[in-house]
Amino acid sequence: MWRRVSLVILGGLLLVPLGAAQAQGLKGEYFLGRNFTGAPVLTRTEIVNFNWGAASPDSATPPVVPVDNFCVRWTGSITAPESGSYIFSTNTDDGVRLMLAGEWIIENWGDHSATVNNTLPIELEAGKTYGIRLEFYENGGDAVMELSWTPPGGTSQAIPADVLNPTYVLPVQARKPDPANGAVGVMLPALQWMPGEGGFMHSVYVGTNPSLTDADLMSARQIATMYFHFPATMTPGMTYYWRVDEIEKDGVTTHVGDVWSFTMQALTAYLPTPADGSNEVSPSPVLTWLTGADAVGHHVYFGSSRDAVAQGAAETDKGEPNFIDPNFAPGALDTLTTYYWRVDELLADGTVRTGDIWSFTTCILVDDFESYTDDVGNRVFQVWIDGWGFTEPAPGNPGNGTGAMVGYDPLSGSIMEKTAVHGGLQSMPLDYNNVNQPWYSEAQREFASAENWTVSDANTLVLYVRGMTANATAPLYIAIEDASRRAAVVVHPDPAAVKSSRWIHWKIPLSEFTGINLAAVKKLCIGIGDRKATAAGGAGRLFIDDVCVTRPAPAGQ
Ligand SMILES: [Ca+2]
Numbered sequence: 001m002w003r004r005v006s007l008v009i010l011g012g013l014l015l016v017p018l019g020a021a022q023a024q025g026l027k028g029e030y031f032l033g034r035n036f037t038g039a040p041v042l043t044r045t046e047i048v049n050f051n052w053g054a055a056s057p058d059s060a061t062p063p064v065v066p067v068d069n070f071c072v073r074w075t076g077s078i079t080a081p082e083s084g085s086y087i088f089s090t091n092t093d094d095g096v097r098l099m100l101a102g103e104w105i106i107e108n109w110g111d112h113s114a115t116v117n118n119t120l121p122i123e124l125e126a127g128k129t130y131g132i133r134l135e136f137y138e139n140g141g142d143a144v145m146e147l148s149w150t151p152p153g154g155t156s157q158a159i160p161a162d163v164l165n166p167t168y169v170l171p172v173q174a175r176k177p178d179p180a181n182g183a184v185g186v187m188l189p190a191l192q193w194m195p196g197e198g199g200f201m202h203s204v205y206v207g208t209n210p211s212l213t214d215a216d217l218m219s220a221r222q223i224a225t226m227y228f229h230f231p232a233t234m235t236p237g238m239t240y241y242w243r244v245d246e247i248e249k250d251g252v253t254t255h256v257g258d259v260w261s262f263t264m265q266a267l268t269a270y271l272p273t274p275a276d277g278s279n280e281v282s283p284s285p286v287l288t289w290l291t292g293a294d295a296v297g298h299h300v301y302f303g304s305s306r307d308a309v310a311q312g313a314a315e316t317d318k319g320e321p322n323f324i325d326p327n328f329a330p331g332a333l334d335t336l337t338t339y340y341w342r343v344d345e346l347l348a349d350g351t352v353r354t355g356d357i358w359s360f361t362t363c364i365l366v367d368d369f370e371s372y373t374d375d376v377g378n379r380v381f382q383v384w385i386d387g388w389g390f391t392e393p394a395p396g397n398p399g400n401g402t403g404a405m406v407g408y409d410p411l412s413g414s415i416m417e418k419t420a421v422h423g424g425l426q427s428m429p430l431d432y433n434n435v436n437q438p439w440y441s442e443a444q445r446e447f448a449s450a451e452n453w454t455v456s457d458a459n460t461l462v463l464y465v466r467g468m469t470a471n472a473t474a475p476l477y478i479a480i481e482d483a484s485r486r487a488a489v490v491v492h493p494d495p496a497a498v499k500s501s502r503w504i505h506w507k508i509p510l511s512e513f514t515g516i517n518l519a520a521v522k523k524l525c526i527g528i529g530d531r532k533a534t535a536a537g538g539a540g541r542l543f544i545d546d547v548c549v550t551r552p553a554p555a556g557q
């Protein structure tokens with residue numbers, strides 16, 4: 001199928017980030033035997049992607065490394081190009097073990113034919129450097145040693161040379177926080193961590209603001225790797241931030257830690273989703289929350305009147321949903337309307353802990369990208385038209401002639417992105433390729449009947465956009481067309497927005513779309529580049545999620 005061809009082209013472009021650093025790699029040391037004894041007989045810097053077959057790793061004549069019974073240690077560091085989850089993989093014949101930031105993440109140290117080992121997803125932070133150590137041995141027969149990764153929103157590939165450096169970096173920061181970073185429902189604030197290499201003393205900061213200050217220093221230069229924050233000082237339901245600074249034996253050298261967070265369990269229901277006061281809520285939401293301490297049941301009140309919910313009026317009484325997986329689906333709601341809800345926690349002795357009153361305001365949902373599947377007739381690029389269009393179902397669509405491509409190749413698995421997601425379980429991949437004319441890329445959605453975005457105080461178009469650091473810089477824009485085919489374009493103020501590896505929450509006042517009739521919106525275009533471009537640009541990949549039109553939430557709630 002021809003949609004696939006464009007992916008191949010774009011994939012090639014993406015592999016060569018503009019301005020890539022000089023090719024580097026890991027330091028490889030080759031030893032005789034399988035125990036890393038003696039001095040290495042061969043040392044070189046390389047990326048680890050070898051299928052030696054029955055031959056020696058060394059191309060010299062005669063080779064200094066034999067064809068069998070040798071081992072290799074690669075050391076160096078890896079700098080994450082973007083923040084997110086990475087899966088590391090090895091394919092080896094024979095044994096392998098891989099250490100990242102001081103932790104063994106792959107261990108398969110035995111004789112075997114070519115075998116793939118994958119890690120679980122590992123969170124890395126953009127621009128941060130992690131020490132890496134890879135060990136391998138070959139006993140007999142064929143020899144294979146391939147190291148690869150799957151970066152956030154990407155596909156499995158050899159780890160590129162420009163993120164590898166042959167200098168090892170010790171993991172000097174405190175790591176492995178317990179409670180895990182972002183943990184909720186924490187009952188006992190016993191904070192533990194793994195010390196950094198060379199960390200001898202530990203200074204522990206705990207506070208309620210992520211920017212921890214000297215006032216948050218709870219324990220200075222302690223020796224133990226555990227700190228018990230006295231529970232009486234913790235507020236139920238509150239989110240706490242903490243950090244451990246590692247101090248070396250010299251008493252001076254300090255390695256400031258990352259800031260971690262956890263949320264204490266509350267007495268009443270807490271951490272509602274949607275968040276209290278949100279105005280970007282789908283008109284068919286599912287409400288969830290976390291269970292208060294000691295509760296054995298929940299009682300939900302829901303309605304469009306704050307007072308009625310506060311009083312527990314009969315028309316707001318929604319009964320007691322499932323206890324274990326607490327959620328409540330109110331059904332189809334009105335758009336651009338504020339709703340109120342409350343969850344009372346029921347205790348075994350009959351006590352009722354009355355919950356806070358939460359509110360949210362529904363939006364006009366343009367697309368949350370949850371409804372698309374891989375089936376013909378329900379594919380995202382049949383709704384969001386790109387440069388390639390589609391052939392099935394007939395009569396198909398020739399596409400809009402731009403360099404955009406929506407969704408992944410249907411032949412290579414899922415069309416939707418399932419990892420780099422803002423809300424729900426899916427987002428829309430949007431590749432742009434401005435190398436060829438017309439030098440800009442657009443995905444466009446045409447509404448079956450014109451939408452009225454002037455009702456009920458609607459005032460903002462909202463969307464979430466995430467890019468990749470390797471993306472070629474290009475303007476990001478939204479174009480809206482009305483039923484009379486008049487168009488208005490708003491360009492994102494950050495010219496490097498497409499390179500952001502974090503979700504951008506883009507809120508555009510509808511008043512910025514001038515000269516069109518917002519009561520009859522016929523088409524929405526997400527564009528990369530410039531509709532009036534006169535020269536070639538670059539390529540990249542974006543993810544789009546949660547596109548909606550909002551009104552302000554009521555004040556003071
Ligand atoms: Ca061999």
Ligand SMILES: [Ca+2]
Pocket residue numbers: 093094112138139140141142143
């Ligand atoms: Ca072998």
Ligand SMILES: [Ca+2]
Pocket residue numbers: 368369370421422423424425426427545546
């Ligand atoms: Ca989504």
